[in-house]
Amino acid sequence: MTIARQLATIDRLCAEDFPTGHGGSVAGSYGGPGGPGFHVVELERSGDSAGGRHGEREEAEQYEALREALAQRLADRWGEPQWASLDGVFLRAQQGDEHIPEPWASLGAHMRNAQMWRAEETGRWVVLGVSRLGEDQEFRLLAVITDIDPP
Template identity: 40%
Template sequence: MDVVARHLAAIDRLRTRDLPAGGAGHHTVELETGRPGTAADHLHALREAMAQRLGARWGEAPPWGQLTLRLRLARGEEIPEPWATLCLRTDELDVWQAGEVWLAVGVADRDEADDIRLLATVTRTAPP
């Protein structure tokens, strides 16, 4: 199984998990991790390949830039989870509504001192 197919299978399993009771609930998983400088291009390419396949399932959508959400947070606006955390960790997300849940895929690479992570999130909370 190729790496994209393996990550898509992990996302499908994530979508079938029960979301935490109470509130909107969400799950975020790290699909792959790499060191800064060596893995960034690889993880961004994986995200793009996954977005193409997920777009074929649920419709094509442009990536969602996270700068506006970061500015809204900085002004004191309350942004619901998991979107508040995701906007601080990623520069853009690929987002789809899949049935009753929202799915987001992005590369967490904003912290230069930390590893780079390919993330997938499922939530009942619509993006703000």
């Protein structure tokens, strides 16, 4: 997907109503495409990543570069992003002492960090990150649009 199409997808989701239940109908979505208060969309997906450690590192760098290219366009609109480490969110969710709301609990399980902006037009959070569920899984560039504040 080109950056222009990625931006158009983000704009559309910023304006769309959120699903009333989990598992809405966002085309190209990753996992649950959304739920009450959020949309999740897969913007890019890598091929088979079973090419060894060197290939994995290059692929990870490629997906970080894709995120940065899109992030620059969003920064032109809304200013510099806030960075969020999601490792702590994951640990807090695992400990079970605190309820971590979706989409943050799921994102913390497979995304190390994210860039976030508050869309001025809607007040929604726009979150970009590179996701990978496990070493044998593909890299994915995800966008999350939510009105649920980060924990």
